Amino acid sequence: MFRPQVRASFGRREAEALVALAGPGGEDRLRDEGLDALLDDPQVFRAFLRRPTLSLVPAPLAFYLFVRHAFLARQIRARELADYVAAVLLEFGSLGRARDPDAEALWQLGRTARGVYLVDVALALPEADGERAFWLSVHLGNLALWVAGLFPDYVTARVRRRGAPGLPYFDSLGAAGFRSAAAMAWAERHGLQGVLATAAERFPELRAALNDLSDEVFFPRPSDAVERLLRQVEDAFRRAN
Template identity: 25%
Template sequence: MNPKITHITEKDIEILAQKLGKNQKEKIALIHLLKQEPEKIDQILDFESIKRYILEAPSPIPISAQLYFQYLGRLALGKRGLKNQELISYITKLLMRFLKMDSLAPFYRLGSRRNFVRMSDLLLSLEKTAGSMQAYRLHHFIADYSLFVCGLFKENIERCWNGSPGMEFYESLGMRSYALAASYPEAQKNSLQGIFSFLSAAFKEVRFALNEIQEQFFHFSDISPSPYDS
């Protein structure tokens, strides 16, 4: 398992060094250290001054979304004994992937527009898929999508508007899809077999961590209740 935090920007490193260094010499040394050994960033995120800066700053802070999600994932997962860098990095990438406007399309009411993905469409596509690679990609996407929906749109799912599936459906689908994705040689080839198996077993605990992140730090409006159908 590689504990290295990836895709942290130079600006992130400079900000962390500025917050921790007591003088200019220390700040320069920290910048050099973090550029050479970015895995040290994980240790720095434990400092109380960094926690206050990220969570208590009165205005938007200039750190990257990658570092922000990394910190929130680390905080929420750590409370549940899931302080595993591979898991934290995976959840960070999942949030980065789906929290884009084009990826949020399934949750918006878009009138007559029907060119957005629905869970029912994905499942139908899976039934028609013969190729191993495409089936693997669909299982992977459905698993991630289910975790994202359960984690960040819990209240919408629990309403079960228009007879749409409830939380149990998405949890079961997510757990099964991660397990199936882990069984493909593509998962082993991409070093994802272990994390898929773990997410299949710990789906609910990870979902609870995402629920906490959403409740405390994210706020959505004008969201459609279910991505299962429009």
């Protein structure tokens, strides 16, 4: 079952990695200021990015640092949002759930398909009820955030070459999925009502922060720099108006 508890899972290994990244005095800071002081420290994040291989940092910690600092750069300070989105990226990135979600997300939709599209999930929702409808709605939001957040160049290229839906489409469907899930009783039962409601309200901001992460860290060398710049300018203008 999908659980946005990345930060709560941190133990000795993650603490030792943070202390090493913090450098001299890191152990004292951890003891005196707590884990969040190191997690939120820009210098710790810069040290993390400078490491010759990110594989030396536990994957949950790496994803949390990526998301937390992308969000902080856009003044998104709620830790529960960073925790939730880090869990989404960790889940989809490590288990391939974006392409082949399991029964917890799609239940009996019956797709082991190579591509699961937002429309597949949206079309399954009217036939769903109870907890199945809840997890389908959650998956709709998660999938929209994963695709539009980390692969905006891919989305934009499909718009220009094939007339496919653009980022506003992903924003709309993703927010609708989270909003629908937050309104269900299952959201409260799973302790997700608050974070899902906030994710729905702030979906374009969350997606834009992940775009920053994608552009600056994951894929810093675009195949078409002009197209990326146009996408960034168009998206900033659209969200400001």
